[in-house]
Amino acid sequence: MRAIRSLTLLLALFAPTAFAAGPYQVEMILVRQNAVPAITSPFAPEDWSAGAPRLEKGAERPAGLGDEITRLQATADYTVLLHKAWQQDGEAIALSAGNEQFGHFPIEGNLTIKEDRFIAVDANFWVNQLDSNGSVLQSEQLKQSNSNMKAGQLTFLDGGHLAVLIKVSPAGMRKMPLPDPEMMEQ
Numbered sequence: 001m002r003a004i005r006s007l008t009l010l011l012a013l014f015a016p017t018a019f020a021a022g023p024y025q026v027e028m029i030l031v032r033q034n035a036v037p038a039i040t041s042p043f044a045p046e047d048w049s050a051g052a053p054r055l056e057k058g059a060e061r062p063a064g065l066g067d068e069i070t071r072l073q074a075t076a077d078y079t080v081l082l083h084k085a086w087q088q089d090g091e092a093i094a095l096s097a098g099n100e101q102f103g104h105f106p107i108e109g110n111l112t113i114k115e116d117r118f119i120a121v122d123a124n125f126w127v128n129q130l131d132s133n134g135s136v137l138q139s140e141q142l143k144q145s146n147s148n149m150k151a152g153q154l155t156f157l158d159g160g161h162l163a164v165l166i167k168v169s170p171a172g173m174r175k176m177p178l179p180d181p182e183m184m185e186q
Contacts, residue, residue: 023089024113027065029165030082030125030142031072036161041141044108044126049094052110061085068154068165081127081162082107087171095125101134109142111166119168120147123157 032038063069063085072078082097091112098106109125122145129138142162149155149168157164 023087023171025061025169025171026088027063027085027167028111029065029068029080030107031163032079032081033077033161033163034079035077038140038161041139043136044104044128044139046103048108048126050110052092052094054094055086059086059088061087065167088113101130104128104130104136106130113168118147119149119151121145121149121166121168123164127162
């Protein structure tokens with residue numbers, strides 16, 4: 001019986017476990033797939049960021065997916081709408097591009113990242129058409145998730161007419177969570 005307790009303790013210490021949230025190095029490319037007909041969605045909501053903090057300029061990083069951008073722009077099949085790289089400390093971040101008009105941007109949305117054995121990503125973006133007064137005339141929405149991304153691997157999230165290429169890597173040294181003290185006493 002004692003051997004089983006020791007084995008359980010060893011497995012708890014060395015098994016893949018969840019890491020602390022963030023920081024993450026993230027690079028994302030939002031594209032329109034021109035061969036797929038655009039699907040309009042309900043207008044972007046007033047609280048499009050869903051309470052997530054907005055990406056600050058100081059968190060932006062140099063982009064590293066230049067070759068992918070060149071390949072996407074070399075074909076008429078894709079239009080690059082947004083390309084950003086940043087460091088993200090928490091689980092969720094709100095992103096936008098273009099000039100803000102009455103709380104909306106031409107491109108707006110949020111990205112949520114959670115890490116366990118794999119990296120889970122939820123992307124929710126709107127591409128808005130705004131009139132000269134700043135009112136939203138039309139929105140296209142991308143809502144996709146992937147719960148088995150590998151760190152540092154470029155992943156394609158296909159939303160039909162809109163899609164995301166995303167690369168998420170843990171930044172810096174990560175702390176392993178401490179085992180349950182109650183488990184250590186056995």
